[in-house]
Amino acid sequence: MDHVIEARGLAKSFTGAEAVRGVDLTVAAGEIVGFLGPNGAGKTTTLRMLTTLLRPTAGAATVAGCDLVADPAGVRRRIGYVAQGGTTNPSCTVMRELVLQARLYRVPDPHERARDLMARFGLTDRPIGSLSGGQKRRLDIALGIVHVPALVFLDEPTTGLDPQSRAEVWRHVRRLRDEHGTAVFLTTHYLEEADALCDRILIIDRGRVIGEGTPDDLKRRLSGDIVTVEIDGDPRRARATLAGLDAVREVQVTGGTLRLTVEHGDRILLQLARALDAGGVEPRSVRLARPTLDDVFLALTSSEVTRAA
Amino acid sequence: MPRDTWLIFRHQLRLSLGGWFGLVFGVLQPVLNLALFGPLLSAYLGPGSWQVFVPGVLMQLALLSAGLAGFGIVFDARFGVLDRQRVTPAPRTALLLGRVLTNVVVLLGQSLLVVAVGFAFGFRVPIAGLLIGLALIVPLAVSLAALSYAFALTLRRQEMFAPMSSTVIVPMLLLSGALLPMSTAPAWLDVLSRATPFRYAVEGLRAAFAGHYASATLTGGVVVSVAFAAVAVAVGTRTFIRWNA
Missing domain, CATH: 3.40.50.300 (P-loop containing nucleotide triphosphate hydrolases)
Known part of the structure; x- marks a missing residue:
């Protein structure tokens, strides 16, 4: 070219x-x-x-x-x-x-x-x-x-x-x-x-x-997608079920809300739902959010700050 | 390059003429000087004083008009016009020379007005002398405008352009002997005056208007003014090419 x-x-x-x-x-x-x-x-x-x-x-x-x-x-x-x-x-x-x-x-x-x-x-x-x-x-x-x-x-x-x-x-x-x-x-x-x-x-x-x-590349490569799962009751079981999946990089739990950082969120949504179903967890809602470029930008520039320091 | 110089010249001239307000105010101060101070001088020195005073007022006009040309480039730089033009294929020298040429033409027009007002008060000049005098104003305008542009572009704080220029222009005006001839000045002042190119330009103008076409004074005025213009254009061109780079 x-x-x-x-x-x-x-x-x-x-x-x-x-x-x-x-x-x-x-x-x-x-x-x-x-x-x-x-x-x-x-x-x-x-x-x-x-x-x-x-x-x-x-x-x-x-x-x-x-x-x-x-x-x-x-x-x-x-x-x-x-x-x-x-x-x-x-x-x-x-x-x-x-x-x-x-x-x-x-x-x-x-x-x-x-x-x-x-x-x-x-x-x-x-x-x-x-x-x-x-x-x-x-x-x-x-x-x-x-x-x-x-x-x-x-x-x-x-x-x-x-x-x-x-x-x-x-x-x-x-x-x-x-x-x-x-x-x-x-x-x-x-x-x-x-x-x-x-x-x-x-x-x-x-x-x-x-x-x-x-x-799209930047967003995917640098911060992954965010899937938010809300459940009623004890989140521990849901957490154990989901953390075992290969595509899930990180799980954060706040009350009944699980925040997962995943790769290719659009592709693994169904897999997540199946895993939850198999584990006997009934989620109240499952949401997929792509990161914004702001997330990428902040991630990149803040890591630069850490490196410089 | 001549074509780009011509393009910039025409464009700038139309802009200048559109801003007629500025042109009138540019010439107002010298004309007022002529009208309000000239008669007084004439009362002290006799009617011949106009022959001495009008060339001096022309010098004052040149310093104020072409000498403050850089003011325009401050705005062109601030509005981004200059950068836009510097990225076109037009040679940067043409961007300078086109502007300088505009200042020359504007100054010649303003000078004619001063001469006309002077005529009304009793100033007399032979046509040949007038033409030679106007020709002498050309290199003077070129050097003042080119240096003014260079100065404006080199200044880091461009809002300082007007106060700093006046600080230079007023002593230059006094040292040139424009207001009163330097012939009766104390020796040290005379020496200082001879160190400025404007002294020779003013005396050259007076000689031309008096019809002394073959005098050493006129030749000196022409030689010094042309040499000064050459140096000023070299400085200006260098600044225009290198500015920011």
Whole structure:
């Protein structure tokens, strides 16, 4: 498969501090990859290195087929970048900002392209200062893809937006990939955003990638599923019955409630029910819950804390 | 690169003209200086004072208009416009030069207004002298704008741009001899004044307006201003390319 990003050991240290400490990552053509981490983890710094805004202090990367350090101009021609927190001048108008951007990328018919983008992103030609937060963000994205790049970087595309505007931005990001095969590399600190949008997630904390996989993968691999069994009466028998099963990793008992950590909860639910039946336990309820990405994230970052200490 | 410079120039110029309020206020202070202080000077020094004073006011205008150009880039940086443009294929030098060119054109327009107001008060200048004077303002505007941008981008605390720039601009204005000629200054002040490029620019302007086209003063003004502009553009370009990188 073609890779649009291949980075090895990418690092950046500012005077006295290491912001990014050797990041390896690959992004395939047409893939939506989320870069997830708390504030200050090194997401933006990594992005700014990959978009030629910051020179890495160590490591190497090929972005959109060009070497990041040797050919930054080639990288710039082939990527789109939507910075965190806005990219437009409030006293300019939508049309003029789009036309200039199209001209800087040598798009053949800049006015035509600007009108297309305005229609597609639901924008009208107004002073940018009068746009709502969601409209402004859509304009930022339109500016970033004016030249239909094979790869676009979105730095916290929905931070500060209301739920409706956020959903609207998600829709546009998916459309980019579906219609043009654009690969998207986005940073976010919203787990639900990564979960809803991304094919694959990289989790970064304190300048290092500490987890990688599809959202489902990560959830399964790192915390398993949770099955909650409620029974009337003495839980000891139920506990003995269930703890013996191979798929059950851990059992916690609180009153009449048993909380099981299991692998592939969807597959073993029936097995659990049979075991309970065979053991003569009549459960009041059995519930299966998949962990959220928050669980994964907290598990990963807290283990990092323990390791560091 | 010339094409990208042109694109940025046109875009920035339209933005500047759209913000006509700022343009008017930019030129208001020098014009008021001309109107409220000029007549007084004329009363002390005679009607010839306008020939000395108008070039000085043009210098003041250049320092205030092009010298504070960096203010615009502070906002461009804060709004994310600059980063967006720096990731486009446009050479970063073009991003700087296009902006500088805008400041040059704006300053020339404002200068014409000052000259027109001066004319109303009795300032007279031969057309050739006026054209040479305006040509001399070009390198002056280039150097002031380029340095102003470089300074604004290097400042870590960008809210300090305005106070710190004024701290530089006011002494430069006084040392240039724009307000009163330096010819009668004490020796130490004269030496200090000669250490700034603006002294030569102001005297060059006065020589041009007085019709002394072949004078060493005018030549000196041109040479110093052009050399200063070259250095300033080199500094500005370096900053634009390296900024944050």
